[in-house]
Amino acid sequence: MQPIDQFHTDMNPESARAQMPNRAPGTGALAVEARFVRALIGMNLASAMEYRASFLTQIVFMFVNNGIYFVFWLLFFERFGNVGGYVIHDVYLLFAVVAMGFGLGTLLAGNTGQRLAYLIAQGRLDYYLVLPRPVLLHVLFSHMTVASFGDVAFGLLALGFSGYHAPVELGFYGLAVVAVALIYTGYMTLAGSLAFFFGNAEYVSAQLNMAMLTFSLYPHGLFGGGARLLLYTLLPASFIGSVPVALIQARSLGLLAGLWGVALVSCAVGAIVFAYGLRRYESGSALNVNV
Amino acid sequence: MDQFARAPVDSVDGGVPQVGTAAKVFLKYGSILYINLKNQLAYVWDALGRAFFIVVILYIFVQLWTAVYASQGSAVIAGLSLAATIWYFLVAEMIELGKFRHDVRISSEVKDGSIAYALVRPYHYLVYHFFNGLGETVMRMGLVLGFGLPVALYYGGVPPIQWATVPLVLLVLGLALLLDFIMASAIGLLAFVTEETASFRLIYQKLIFILGGLLLPLDFLPDWLQGPARILPFGLVTYAPAKLLVAFDMTQCLQVLGLQAVWITALGTGLLLQYNWAVRRLAVNGG
Numbered sequence: 001m002q003p004i005d006q007f008h009t010d011m012n013p014e015s016a017r018a019q020m021p022n023r024a025p026g027t028g029a030l031a032v033e034a035r036f037v038r039a040l041i042g043m044n045l046a047s048a049m050e051y052r053a054s055f056l057t058q059i060v061f062m063f064v065n066n067g068i069y070f071v072f073w074l075l076f077f078e079r080f081g082n083v084g085g086y087v088i089h090d091v092y093l094l095f096a097v098v099a100m101g102f103g104l105g106t107l108l109a110g111n112t113g114q115r116l117a118y119l120i121a122q123g124r125l126d127y128y129l130v131l132p133r134p135v136l137l138h139v140l141f142s143h144m145t146v147a148s149f150g151d152v153a154f155g156l157l158a159l160g161f162s163g164y165h166a167p168v169e170l171g172f173y174g175l176a177v178v179a180v181a182l183i184y185t186g187y188m189t190l191a192g193s194l195a196f197f198f199g200n201a202e203y204v205s206a207q208l209n210m211a212m213l214t215f216s217l218y219p220h221g222l223f224g225g226g227a228r229l230l231l232y233t234l235l236p237a238s239f240i241g242s243v244p245v246a247l248i249q250a251r252s253l254g255l256l257a258g259l260w261g262v263a264l265v266s267c268a269v270g271a272i273v274f275a276y277g278l279r280r281y282e283s284g285s286a287l288n289v290n291v
Numbered sequence: 292m293d294q295f296a297r298a299p300v301d302s303v304d305g306g307v308p309q310v311g312t313a314a315k316v317f318l319k320y321g322s323i324l325y326i327n328l329k330n331q332l333a334y335v336w337d338a339l340g341r342a343f344f345i346v347v348i349l350y351i352f353v354q355l356w357t358a359v360y361a362s363q364g365s366a367v368i369a370g371l372s373l374a375a376t377i378w379y380f381l382v383a384e385m386i387e388l389g390k391f392r393h394d395v396r397i398s399s400e401v402k403d404g405s406i407a408y409a410l411v412r413p414y415h416y417l418v419y420h421f422f423n424g425l426g427e428t429v430m431r432m433g434l435v436l437g438f439g440l441p442v443a444l445y446y447g448g449v450p451p452i453q454w455a456t457v458p459l460v461l462l463v464l465g466l467a468l469l470l471d472f473i474m475a476s477a478i479g480l481l482a483f484v485t486e487e488t489a490s491f492r493l494i495y496q497k498l499i500f501i502l503g504g505l506l507l508p509l510d511f512l513p514d515w516l517q518g519p520a521r522i523l524p525f526g527l528v529t530y531a532p533a534k535l536l537v538a539f540d541m542t543q544c545l546q547v548l549g550l551q552a553v554w555i556t557a558l559g560t561g562l563l564l565q566y567n568w569a570v571r572r573l574a575v576n577g578g
Contacts, residue, residue: 054487057487057490061489061490061493061494064493064494064497065493065497068497068500068501071501072500072501072506072507075501075507075511075512075513075516076507078513079511079512079513080359080362080363081362082362083355083358083359083362084355084358207343207344210344210347211344211347214347214348214351215347215351218351218354218355221358222351222354222355222358223354227350227354
């Protein structure tokens with residue numbers, strides 16, 4: 001989980017479109033878009049794996065990167081026992097949730113946050129606007145952050161250490177991390193879309209990304225008052241860290257439903273702000289090449 | 292920017308013939324530092340935005356360590372009070388967030404070939420980069436300190452600093468930046484061999500996080516790790532200046548200065564050998 005990763009691959013959505021099956025009679029529009037997204041992800045993956053050495057290096061180093069924070073917490077708990085109501089196994093679970101949720105989000109829908117802000121500011125949405133697909137969906141899934149495979153792998157390792165292995169806990173975990181990925185993607189879509197209104201929003205979205213990740217990886221009990229309110233509203237880091245941890249530990253269907261509600265709201269807000277901002281979008285005269 | 296860097300250098304060489312060689316060298320690299328500092332001031336809003344992250348980081352550390360001191364029921368842990376710990380993290384983060392990423396600049400110049408242009412200019416490539424980065428470092432550290440100061444003052448109170456020892460701490464800080472420059476430059480020059488150096492940078496950064504005392508002061512590490520961490524160069528970059536500022540100890544200061552001298556000599560020699568080897572390996576094609 002690197003706030004500003006430097007490992008990106010782009011793919012040409014045209015190639016993906018060429019592989020898409022034609023719309024079968026009677027098939028719903030939703031199924032068609034789902035196949036389109038699946039084709040984009042498949043092409044992103046194929047593109048990333050073209051450079052095997054780079055692919056593996058990025059994954060391994062992201063894994064190592066996350067491991068260092070793990071080492072910090074190991075040393076911390078060895079020395080101090082517990083903090084903010086958390087013991088080491090809670091931190092394992094926290095890492096399992098955040099690494100997997102964040103990893104899934106940036107792996108599959110990599111054009112959010114800083115990258116989305118860049119595309120908007122540089123007039124690179126032109127490419128997507130002239131094609132007969134939902135613009136936001138097309139943009140978001142046209143990029144895969146390869147290093148996020150390392151996050152996903154790390155999430156699984158942390159889950160292994162956490163001790164939450166009962167089938168029902170794994171079920172809660174699976175549903176929670178998908179919701180976390182949606183919350184993160186929705187929020188970072190909103191952050192990137194700020195570029196429609198402020199011009200250059202790359203830095204703001206990068207800062208929001210870093211703040212979200214940083215706050216989500218610390219025990220919730222540390223923060224009180226105004227900070228806690230902030231972490232449930234303007235910077236919803238609690239929803240990608242402590243809330244999923246609490247619902248898995250308590251096996252709470254109510255909390256899980258609430259988390260999914262937040263996920264849907266987050267995606268809806270992201271999509272609405274993007275759609276509203278798109279009306280203000282101004283194309284540039286620069287020649288852009290999508291490789 | 293490099294074009295502007297030439298002007299004061301030339302004026303030094305041509306306009307002040309009476310000054311000695313050492314003074315000329317000092318003026319030349321001083322001008323490089325000054326020009327980079329001016330360049331940074333031109334983009335002060337960007338730098339302000341970057342520095343703001345210290346508020347987030349410091350706030351989290353304050354909450355974390357307040358909880359730790361409360362749970363331990365002790366006013367002092369491993370010789371550090373809560374106030375000293377808060378100020379320690381401000382200084383450690385100031386160094387980490389403020390220091391110039393020499394490895395990124397050097398590896399970029401190696402990869403795109405612009406190192407060839409830098410090598411023909413009338414300065415030593417490595418010394419130029421040190422002073423060029425120092426200008427930016429000074430400004431970034433100042434901004435990080437400016438943003439972090441209110442948070443540290445609010446939660447930690449007046450810093451537990453012995454003001455008479457500040458010059459010695461500044462010396463340790465200066466040597467720390469030189470040591471960091473040496474290690475970062477060595478990583479940057481690895482681009483001659485590996486082309487991509489981001490992974491080495493990542494490892495170096497993470498070593499600073501743990502063995503350098505950025506996430507946890509070395510005094511809080513388990514005994515088996517403290518010994519090696521105190522000798523290795525990573526702690527001399529971040530931990531040493533921060534710890535000496537908030538809890539100065541003359542014996543420790545002398546040990547740190549000695550270790551810094553040893554590491555700077557050893558790693559500096561290695562860097563020069565690496566640089567000379569790399570320059571011989573450089574092939575420039577016209578175009």
